[in-house]
Amino acid sequence: MPKAPARDPGALDAPAEPVDDPAALLDRAARRAAGHPDGAAFLARLRRHLPRLRTELARLYGQRSDFAAFLDDLLARAWASWLERAPALKALDARREATPDWFAAPDVVGGVCYADRHAGDLAGIAAAIPHFRELGLRYLHLMPPWRCPEPHNDGGYAVSSYRALQPALGTIEDLRRLAQALREAGISLVLDFVFNHTSDEHDWARAAAAGDPVHAAYYHIHPDRREPDRYERTLREIFPDEHPGAFSQLPDGRWVWTTFHRYQWDLNYANPAVFAAMAGEMLFIANLGVEVLRMDAVAFIWKQLGTACENLPEAHTLLRAYNALARIAAPALVFKSEAIVHPDEVVKYIDPAECALSYNPLQMALLWNTLATREVNLLQQALEERQALPPGTAWVNYVRSHDDIGWTFADEDAARLGIHGGDHRQFLNRFYVARFPGSFARGVPFQDNPATGDCRISGTCASLCGLEQGDPLAVERILLLHGVMLATGGIPLLYLGDEIGMPNDAGYRDEPGRADDSRWAHRPRRDPVRHAQRLDPSTVPGRLYGALRALIATRAATPAFGGNRLVGFRSHNPHVLGFTRPGADGRGDVLVLANFSEQPQSVAAEVFSALPPDATDLVSGRTERLRQGLQLAGYRLAWLQLPGPSG
Template sequence: MPNPDLSARLRSAFDDDRDAATFSLRLERHGDDLERSLRAVYGERTPALVERLLEIMLHAFHARPADLKRLDEARLLRPDWLQAPEMVGYVAYADRFAGTLRGVGEHLDYLSDLGVRYFHLMPLLKPREGENDGGYAVADYRAVRPDLGSMDDLSALAQGLRGRGISLVLDLVLNHVASEHDWAARARAGEEKYRDYFHIFPDRAGPDTYERALPEVFPDFAPGNFTFDPALGRLLDAPAPAEAPKPKKGGRKKAAAAEVPAARQTDGAGGWVWTTFNTYQWDLNWANPDVFAEFLDIILYLANRGVEVFRLDAIAFIWKRLGTDCQNQPEVHELTRALRAAARIVAPAVAFKAEAIVAPHDLIHYLGTRDHHGKVSDMAYHNSLMVQLWSSLASRDTRLMQGALLAFPPKPTNTTWGMYVRCHDDIGWAISDADAARAGLSGPGHRHFLSDFYSGIFPGTFARGLVFQYNPATGDRRISGTAASLAGLEQAQVLGDEALTELAVRRLILLHAVTLGFGGVPLLYMGDELALLNDYAFADVPEHAPDNRWVHRPRMDWALAAAAQAQPGTPAGRVNAGLRALIRARAATPHLHASIESRPVPSPDPRLLLLRRDHPLGVMLQVYNFSEERVTLPAYVLREHLGTAATDQLGDRTFDLGRPSVTLGAYGALWLVGQPE
């Protein structure tokens, strides 16, 4: 991209030679990735788009606050900041955590004390009023929900977090906007420029053709992928512009008609707009370069407000191609690489996380393969790990998990996984028939078993969850519920059974041990550190009642948070203490750097999961018991990986592996590190 004319132009754009050199060096480093990806998507329109983007980037660079520029330099010196073992994430809704953004700021010591270094506040940009898909129907990307505060409050919160070494993470919804967004309103009003921001059809011919290959995301309450809007019809031919009146002598010339923003009437017959998720969420047309420019401007604006990680919501859906399911198209990765390259030029402290809940062979492309290797998103959700954790917990069998994890291709070493026991969303049983068959299972049969088990109808289950989005055509049933309720704590407390309570606590600590030990950024969902149970009062809130995912989005219980540490013998206290011990052990274990992969190794007992990590400091072997039984493991299995002695990072004890066997208690965990010769 750099050339002599451009260099001269850049010098003229800066008063400070150092800033000019900084911007030029970053442009030289990332400019080719930006231009190549844009050309792959936009072809001959690329040069004009690059000129426009350069102006956006220069403006954002000049506007970037000094403390954030310092953070940029620090991150360039430590590019693996997101992969370090001390990185622990926390995910919360601002209002359910502390009411407002200022309220959140009053609890930063709580996050620091827990060991949090990455704080994801769920959607807080201004959504449409009323039903808004949990905040994912954004009406204004440059404003905060009025009940939470203002953009200045967000900036102040980000600064307070930075002062404690905690990175602020926000959602950026890329696939769609609320039907009340200004772009949609102007499209509905007949402005041709903004109609091109969306996929609008005059009749059902186009939608019906696409629908043949499209799945339904929310078949219960949002069937189909297109919505009729009476204001969207065919645009009528624009009338010839009126001739501008001649100015009177000595008078000022009036603006010509062509200078008036173009708005045209439709034929009044209405039209159809693409709405993958809900009728009030209009899918954007990323084939239009104007959409790309708008979002780069938004990203850099929010980055200058202090956002350090962007969760790219619904990223898999942004490119549409007839005859496909319109997910995971190659252009998605080109567009993400281009956005990342542009962000690296202005704000290299910023990272991208892909919200792509897709199969492993599709997921790896969101981190980068071939010439995109390590240049797309910096982080992606390891949804499969979460699904397999709950599967193994229900079946007391880890063979399916072992096979599924082995099927994952290696990720770029400069990227990281986001792992979680639970999140804000439902659990969809993303278990492939091929993975199930390798474990000797029927895919449909096992998915049916898991839905029965976690909805509480399978005989002998410990779980209490709710069915979400039953699809009669496929038989799929997704599950809602907090981690504690799904792990058996709710049932144990209803029965008043201390033995069952102890098993539920052990299950929760085991699940967190796996996510904290897998190697990436473990993401704690708000309240999991206190074992919060299902909140059935969600049904009393009209805008929440149709969506039972709110059952696992309870409000933070600050009284319980205080009591958990004061009363360590309670279930909340035991889970909290166990989790804090895991976080301390993780921070003290360099073997958990995310550049290293965890790979399953053969286990002599299906109840046990063995994960090996090959770090330059030596081998680490993790052993997890997914049953309520004591399991004895032949010591030679561990000796093959670790030698004759190993230290357990979780218990600070040394094992002599020359003995015949090692025993793990119910839901026990070991993080074993081989001792130096």
């Protein structure tokens, strides 16, 4: 195994007498930690998690003669990282080990934004902390602030260094101070760990391009087309308009694996030096005060000839190994998987030993599907059959993200309801880019192919819900989507700007390097006028903001909205979604009903026959007489608090 280069600040020399025996590894670690005041805590965690770390890494690298040296070096890195970890973070480690499911509390609500577009820079984000608290946020995901190429950087996901930021945002020390300020305000900082690839401007990539064999082995670089051609027989193209296949040619004639963009070089995890180097970067980020890592593109991180190179077992092994290392050296750190793949594959990444959190792309896609069709069948089916998760894990639910909307439902699920998946996706594409008669949406196509109808959807929530074109029901649609998201369990995540109705920003077409990427349409800069109107209920931003603040506060005060448990409730009305959140702390269940039609809808009295006769709507404050049935106005959301055991 090649040693990490001297320029890698996380590198440590391998020990003179490498060992692989767990008892000997622990003995060596005990000698390192002897006399250090925090050594006992490190050793206790090492004893708990070393067997799992060693087992996972042995699956990948155990057959190598240098495995013992690699493992010893990795533990030395972990110890060095622990020594550098701030006392406040070590205290957080202890609290999070005592309450590992802290994210399941009903008051944990998240926000996500680009720091520059929302607040100018990190100082602006720090100044916005009172606003985040006002909204009720406990979790803030900042899109990648890391140094990256300009102007082409895939929205920050082409990382050139994890130890430097985009200069306009601030410095690493600014980021460390921001993490501390957020933590003191009760807000967890979330950042991305883009570990499938680096930018072509990363020091490792530059050295590889210059012919350094050590760093060339960090990537999948081939002298000619023979191996790339063999791989591409079984690979799908991710961005075919940008480059065909999965490889890009370098100026010297060699070919490098670039799953996404030409300037994003895939890392070669068959080389244990890559795991060690990226582990050093991960622990450096954790020590900045980051509490949740969004693990980017998890489905793609392992390559194997003759396969699609997606969702391979080794991808899960790598995640479990990184997770075990974090339990040893930064146990407060939580992983969140980003896997926009078939629903059966998404859930495979969700495990406390792998990624305790996961985006819920199926729910996101089906919220928009339900809004377009006014039919709840697919979403009802998904909530009943695909919502459950293992203990100690949670969904991250979202109406939209920084990325495009793709229709990730399973064709076999749709077929059971008589829906043809391919045809239905084309309908949804037409609807959301205003190519369907009567559509209220004003989305922008991403990777559009009008000849085939294939595309994905860009657009802010406001523009997709009709606010851009002045539709009088747009506000109700926005609140309905967010109200369902807030109620379904896990961590609700708001794209900041949606709470004040920010529309699409066509100005991206005039920004360098962005004209060909329509996703920048839904990454608008915060409008200070709209932001100032957020407390004025006579304005659209004020109506939205006030209603969302009230929903978030109600959620935080309602124990049933904690955790993931959800039971389907059939309304027997094709336009009305229903589910129950089981009660907690002596309070009764909460029945959630949502009318996805603009027309009033009825739920018959007999549907409620097994429930108590009366319920309080936590949204409106009204008492509902369920024995008389329920009338739901167009786009009405109801959170019906049922009496508890003593009520």
